[in-house]
Amino acid sequence: MSASVGTVFTGIRFENPFLLASAPPTESDTNILRAFEAGWGGVVTKTIGMHPVVNVKGPKTRFLRSSPDTAQISMEKRANTALHSSWNWELISDKPLDWWLPRLRRIKDAYPDRVLVASIMAGSEDDRELDHWRELAEACQAQGVDAFELNLSCPHMDREDMGSNIGKNCELIDTVVRVVKAAARVPVWVKLTPTTTNIAKEAEAAFAAGADAISSSNTFTSLPLVDPQSLEFEVHVEGKVSYGGLGGPAILPQSLAKMAQMTTAFPDRSFSGIGGISDFTHALNYFLLGCGTVQVCTAAMLDRAIGPTIISGLISGMQAFLEQHAGDGWRTLDDFRGIRRDRIVAHSEIKRPDAKEYFGGHDAREGYAHPASIATDLPG
Numbered sequence: 001m002s003a004s005v006g007t008v009f010t011g012i013r014f015e016n017p018f019l020l021a022s023a024p025p026t027e028s029d030t031n032i033l034r035a036f037e038a039g040w041g042g043v044v045t046k047t048i049g050m051h052p053v054v055n056v057k058g059p060k061t062r063f064l065r066s067s068p069d070t071a072q073i074s075m076e077k078r079a080n081t082a083l084h085s086s087w088n089w090e091l092i093s094d095k096p097l098d099w100w101l102p103r104l105r106r107i108k109d110a111y112p113d114r115v116l117v118a119s120i121m122a123g124s125e126d127d128r129e130l131d132h133w134r135e136l137a138e139a140c141q142a143q144g145v146d147a148f149e150l151n152l153s154c155p156h157m158d159r160e161d162m163g164s165n166i167g168k169n170c171e172l173i174d175t176v177v178r179v180v181k182a183a184a185r186v187p188v189w190v191k192l193t194p195t196t197t198n199i200a201k202e203a204e205a206a207f208a209a210g211a212d213a214i215s216s217s218n219t220f221t222s223l224p225l226v227d228p229q230s231l232e233f234e235v236h237v238e239g240k241v242s243y244g245g246l247g248g249p250a251i252l253p254q255s256l257a258k259m260a261q262m263t264t265a266f267p268d269r270s271f272s273g274i275g276g277i278s279d280f281t282h283a284l285n286y287f288l289l290g291c292g293t294v295q296v297c298t299a300a301m302l303d304r305a306i307g308p309t310i311i312s313g314l315i316s317g318m319q320a321f322l323e324q325h326a327g328d329g330w331r332t333l334d335d336f337r338g339i340r341r342d343r344i345v346a347h348s349e350i351k352r353p354d355a356k357e358y359f360g361g362h363d364a365r366e367g368y369a370h371p372a373s374i375a376t377d378l379p380g
Contacts, residue, residue, distance in 0.1 A: 003319065003322035003326065003330075004322075004332050005318045005332075005333075007293070007332065009270060009272070009292040010189070010212045010270050010292075012187065014042055014115055016039070016315055016318070017041060018295075018296065018314045018315070019040060019041060019042035019043060019044055019115070019117070019272070019293055019295045019296070020035050020042075020295065020297070020300055021044055021274055021295035021297040022045060022046055022047055022117075022119035022149060022151065022191075022295075023046065023297040024046070024090065025297065025305055025306050025307070026045050026046050027046040027093060027095075028046075028103075029103035029106055029107055031305060032045070032107050032116070033107060034306045035306040035307070035311075038307065038312075039311045039315060040114075040306075042146075042293070043114070043115070043117065044118075044119050044149050045100070045116070045119050046092065046093040046119065047092035047121045047151045048095075048121070048140065049092050049093065049097075049132075049136070050122055050136065052094060052095075052096050053091045054091075054094065055090055055094060056089060056237055058235075059235060060089060061090060062087050062088070062224070062235055063083060063084075063086050063087075063248070063298075063302070064084040064085045064086070064087060064248075065078070065081035065082060065084055066081060066082055067081050068080070068082065073225065075087075075234045075235070083248060083249055083302070084248065085246050085298070086219075086297075087224055087244050087245070088219070088245055089156055089235070089243070089244035091154070092151065097135075097136065101139055101140070102143075104116065104143035104144065104145055105143040105144060108145070115146045117145065117147045117149050118136075118145040118148055119149045120136040120137065120140065120149075120150060121150070121151040121163065122136060122162075123159060123161040125159075125160075130176070130179045133176060133180050134183045137180050137183040138183055141184065141185055145186065146186055146187075147186050147187040147212075148186065148187070148188050148189065149189040149215055150177065150188065150190045151163065151191055152166040152167035152173060152176065152190060153167050153218035154193075155193065155195060155218060155219055155243065156242065156244055163193075164193035167192045167196070168193060168195065168202070170201060170204075171205075173202055173206050173209065174205050174208065174209045175209075177206055177209035178209045181209065181210040181211075187212040188210070188212050189213040189215050189272060190211040190215065191214075191215040191216065191274075192206070192215070192216050192217075192218075193217075194216060194217035194220055194275075195221050198261060199258045200262050203262045203265065203266060207266060207269060212270060213269070213271060214262060214272070215271075215272040216255065216258055216259055217251065217255040217259070218274070219244075219247040220247075221244075221246075222246035223241065223243060224236075224241060247297060248276060248298035248299075249276050250276070251275045251276050252275055252276025252285075253276075255273070255275025255276060256285055256289065259273050259286060259289050259290075260341070263289050263338065267290060270292050271291045273287075273289070273291035273294045274294065274295040274296075274297070277294055277299065278310060279310075279313055279314065279317060280313065280317025280320075281317070283314060287333060287336065287337050287338075288336065288337075288339055288340040289338065289341050290337060290338035291337070292333070296311075296314075318333075348360045348361075
């Protein structure tokens, strides 16, 4: 059998396991069609909601760059720098549901064999908001979308019953996922926020409610830096700034840690990895932790908006990797997916120098018998 970059994830056949994430690159049918033409195996739409949103004035996404010969990290465009991260405070799609529906159908008609995932979002404070989740799901799947990704992760929503405020609340996760699962005829992925202590708890709530997969991570809550000369934030509107999301290379190790918390807790479940991916070596980390697909945003934005060079490199990188390991019998992603997951253990399980024992953060008992032996030493 020859090697193949194709895969099956949540019951859906993918030409390759690489998707454009829900973000500015997927905000229009034009971009999504271009992305499929470039070779992406799947696309997650910009998040579709019931209510039109109004984004901030001025730039919504900016890129931070670092200088190799100094400590400077700045959004200032300058020579001889490397991409550090992206920063954005963009909200969900500002286009209404009625705008999206005919375009979803047009995309699926043009590329019936590619995977189109509708990212959707509503509130959770009352039955009316929960009905919005149902309406979004029913309307989008009628246009042929292959799956849903529930946006429970947007880091800069003002409402306490939307975005990451749902993703940090296991009870709300349960409620929303059950509502969508009851209406959905296609797989439901839940995109969780990384801004939580142990994301495995939120993943557990999502799976218990019927989620078919977890996507993670969204961007990490952050602020832009202050320019040392002007003393103004590098991004602001009339001097004011609010919290946004940090993505790109800077979050790769953090996102891997969040993913590992989940995949080690639920080794038999499905996960889509997001955060800091620009070539196959980055994606490989997620695959080795157990992810069945990965999603890309920042690198694609810097590559003609939809990443034609990035997807070409991801596919060729995976092909070369499979050829390199042909002797191991690896022909598909499933042959090596998750093989490094078992290396991740509790800190106390990491071996210490033989000359010194480790007591899990507690001092060794000195001069006293072990408590378990005291009862046996007492006179009967």
